[in-house]
Amino acid sequence: MLAVGALGLSLCLGTAHADELTDRRDQLERAAQQTKRDLSESTKGLQDAVVALQAAEAELRDAETRLAATQEQLAAAQALDEKMQKKLAKAQEELEAARVAVADNQLELDNQLAMVGEVVRTEYQQRTNLMGVAVLLQTHSQADLQTKMQWSTTMFDTAEASMDRLRELQQKLEAAEARRAKIEAQVAEDRQAAAENLERKEQLEAQAEAETAQVQALVQKSDSARAAAEKEVEADEKRYQELTAERSAVEQRIADRIAEAKAKAAAEERARKAREEAAKAKRGGSSSKGSSGGSSGSSPSRDTSFSMPVNAPITSKYGMRLHPVTGIYKLHDGTDFGAGCGVPIRAPYSGTVTERYYNAGYGNRLLIDHGKVRGSYITTSYNHATSYSVGVGDRVSKGQVIGYVGTTGYSTGCHLHLMVWKNGSMINPMSWF
Structure with a gap:
């Protein structure tokens, strides 16, 4: 004759979230209506207390669900933040290495440029249109001629090799600068992503803190509602015992009246039989006139519905x-x-x-x-x-x-x-x- 123990939302965003809230509201409404029916013999105080307890516990479950979802998102943001910080640290190391490589390549290129410049200047100073004739005229022997021609060829080969090395170093420098620029761009992108994730993490932390406070408040509300419901249940239990006692008393009175009715019916039956016996004795025991009282036809049946x-x-x-x-x-x-x-x-x-x-x-x-x-x-x-x-x-x-x-x-x-x-x-x- 009473009714209702503790009841049972996860909340999402968008349409699905709204649909779940609507379903939850309808579910609570049905539960409240069922509670009213179950408590139809109880006081309104108990009904209100139980419905309030249902609502408080439903609110608490919903808040706990939201908090759990926020904490899950926060944990993911924190994990991502740690991952991005490690990635940034590694990228920073690579960037520093790339910058060192650029500087080293630039120094080597500068040194090679200086050396090539010296070779070019020397060649320019010594080289004229009559240089070949001078070599021939200043030669004292065949062997001396071959030596001077070999020296001239070597000098030109050295200059050409220096130029090749210069071009190679230039390419290395350009490659190092390109790598440095690529790493710098990636680092800038990662820093932006890390900053956005940090902002999201801070928002989630604030949201989790607010939802934790809400859960704590709802726990207190639920505890208060439960205490009120338990108090009303105790009072209702007392009332139920009163109803049980009343039922027993009524059943006893009904039983007494039935016993009285049965006794009265038995007495009337005895009196009827006594009258019949007396009438029979008065007629001298003759039964020629048939049984006394009642009609020979059957009595009409009465409606007992x-x-x-x-x-x-x-x-x-x-x-x-x-x-x-x-x-x-x-x-x-x-x-x-x-x-x-x-x-x-x-x-x-x-x-x-x-x-x-x-x-x-x-x-x-x-x-x-x-x-x-x-x-x-x-x-x-x-x-x-x-x-x-x-x-x-x-x-x-x-x-x-x-x-x-x-x-x-x-x-x-x-x-x-x-x-x-x-x-x-x-x-x-x-x-x-």
Whole structure:
């Protein structure tokens, strides 16, 4: 008769995020409606406390999901930051090496340029259009001529080799400068990416800090809601015990009335038999006139069907209920009809009003004894009514207005709580109607 333990969002961005929130909202709404139905015999304080607990725990789960997602993104950003810092350090080393290589190549090129310049100047100073003739004229022998010609050739070869080396060094310098420029561009790009990732990481850190604070606040809110719900559950448990005691007392009174009715019926049967015996004795034992009393024809059968007391849908069935907070099964001892306040309640069958009073749990209640129907003693009870139009001792007929739907006692809204006893034992009302 009570209801609801702890409940269960991950949040994403964009349309999917909105859809999940919508689904979550609908799920919570359905849960809240189910809670209201399950707590139809409880106070509104308990209903509100349980629904508040559900909402607080749902908020907490959602916040924890968001925090977990942010922390995951933050961890990825931190890992990326470390990776990029290592990459930048390595690139910086390569850049320094490239700069050294450029400087070394530039120095070597400068030295080679100086050397080539000296060779070129020497050749220029010594070389004239008559140099070949001078070599021939100043030669004293064939061997001397060959030596001087070899020297001239060597000098020209050396100059040419120096120029080749110069070109080679120039190419090396250009290659080193190109590598340095490429590394500098990559380093600049990596620094930009690292700066952006750092900014993202700082944003995530701030977001994680804010979400952590939110989770802590929601934990406190959830704890407060749970404490309030537990307090209301304790109070509701007390009320349930009161209802159980009330049921036992009512069943005892019904049993006493059934015993009284049976005793009265037995006494009437004995009196009837005594009258028959006396009449028989008075006639001298003659049976020529047939049996006394009653007609020879069969008595017409009477309608023993019970009609619904209100024209409204069933909102809560009879049976055991799992309490949503304590997890304990408890009996919901009647059938609830979702009729509005003020709707007339009609007697489902003829009978006599035996009890009419107010109870803290059942509110305004009325009991009708219908006597022996289909071989069983039947009693019906109507609860939470605004008022009743009949009193104890009144004889009511099937379909007669006996009261009006309300929400008195332990009730969270307008409804009729119908109860039925068969031979003094409570049964599912719908098994008889």
